[in-house]
Amino acid sequence: MAERQSVASAHDLELVALGAAGDRRAFGELVRRHSSAVRSLLRRMGADGPTADDVAQDAFLAAFEQISDFRGQGAFQAWVKRIAARLYVKRWRREARTELLADSDAGASSAHGGGELGAASRIDLDAALATLSAPERVCVSLCYGAGLSHAEAAAALNAPLGTVKSHVKRGLDKLRARLAPEAGERREAHV
Amino acid sequence: MSDAFEFRLERMFAESPAMPDVDLFTLETMGRLDRGWTARRLVIGGMGAIGGLIGATQIVGSGALGQLHALGAQGNAYLAERLAQVVPAGLSHGGIGLDVETLWMIGALAVAAAGFGLVRLVREI
Numbered sequence: 001m002a003e004r005q006s007v008a009s010a011h012d013l014e015l016v017a018l019g020a021a022g023d024r025r026a027f028g029e030l031v032r033r034h035s036s037a038v039r040s041l042l043r044r045m046g047a048d049g050p051t052a053d054d055v056a057q058d059a060f061l062a063a064f065e066q067i068s069d070f071r072g073q074g075a076f077q078a079w080v081k082r083i084a085a086r087l088y089v090k091r092w093r094r095e096a097r098t099e100l101l102a103d104s105d106a107g108a109s110s111a112h113g114g115g116e117l118g119a120a121s122r123i124d125l126d127a128a129l130a131t132l133s134a135p136e137r138v139c140v141s142l143c144y145g146a147g148l149s150h151a152e153a154a155a156a157l158n159a160p161l162g163t164v165k166s167h168v169k170r171g172l173d174k175l176r177a178r179l180a181p182e183a184g185e186r187r188e189a190h191v
Numbered sequence: 192m193s194d195a196f197e198f199r200l201e202r203m204f205a206e207s208p209a210m211p212d213v214d215l216f217t218l219e220t221m222g223r224l225d226r227g228w229t230a231r232r233l234v235i236g237g238m239g240a241i242g243g244l245i246g247a248t249q250i251v252g253s254g255a256l257g258q259l260h261a262l263g264a265q266g267n268a269y270l271a272e273r274l275a276q277v278v279p280a281g282l283s284h285g286g287i288g289l290d291v292e293t294l295w296m297i298g299a300l301a302v303a304a305a306g307f308g309l310v311r312l313v314r315e316i
Contacts, residue, residue: 175200
């Protein structure tokens with residue numbers, strides 16, 4: 001009982017150290033703490049509920065395998081999110097959606113994803129992301145949700161840096177118009 | 192260069208609601224982890240068994256057992272001779288039963304104990 005409490009109150013870094021020593025309970029606590037954020041990011045990238053859960057599980061299994069590589073620079077959650085985002089992109093590319101990465105302004109994504117989370121009225125960001133094309137959504141989520149640089153996102157997507165940058169820019173413009181229209185107008189006036 | 196909206200966007204991405212089925216998800220993930228490890232142990236064990244079988248077949252096929260037996264007999268004779276020089280006759284025959292077989296057994300146990308010690312040490316490190 002006391003042990004369970006100590007795991008529940010332990011800092012992420014302590015749990016990572018215990019997990020690296022093979023403590024499954026400590027790693028389970030990390031999964032419990034951070035799985036919602038990881039699954040949420042994947043849904044925001046456009047994954048449907050079951051796919052997001054599947055990729056999130058893969059990400060945590062990969063994290064357990066590589067946990068001794070995590071040196072504590074940055075948060076554990078951000079680290080797992082990057083692993084998950086890269087895994088999802090791999091799957092997304094495998095499913096022959098790479099042609100969507102052509103530098104064209106495709107229509108809004110048909111995969112709104114998100115199951116319970118997709119309720120547009122509940123979360124502004126989810127609703128705004130649903131108006132983006134699939135490549136814009138993935139590129140914006142990789143850069144602002146998973147914390148990848150443009151170059152890292154381009155490498156993960158195996159796409160030219162310029163293409164990723166233009167998807168991010170177009171996606172940002174759409175999100176800005178939706179989430180902060182007054183700021184967008186100010187920017188346009190300034191330009 | 193990031194502007195205020197980009198920082199806001201990052202914060203919005205960072206804010207994610209807790210999923211209602213977080214415990215179930217954790218349970219499933221840990222179940223997959225355990226299944227993975229069990230499968231890995233089975234594969235490693237199976238590969239070890241197959242490797243051992245192949246090795247044993249090779250050893251038997253090469254006639255190495257006969258040579259080993261001859262070497263063992265020589266070793267036994269040598270050990271018995273050295274033992275007879277070191278241990279008084281009353282002890283080696285009867286007494287505490289310190290004969291060649293016992294010495295071999297003590298040696299094997301010492302090797303096994305050293306192996307366990309080594310494994311323990313590696314785990315501690």
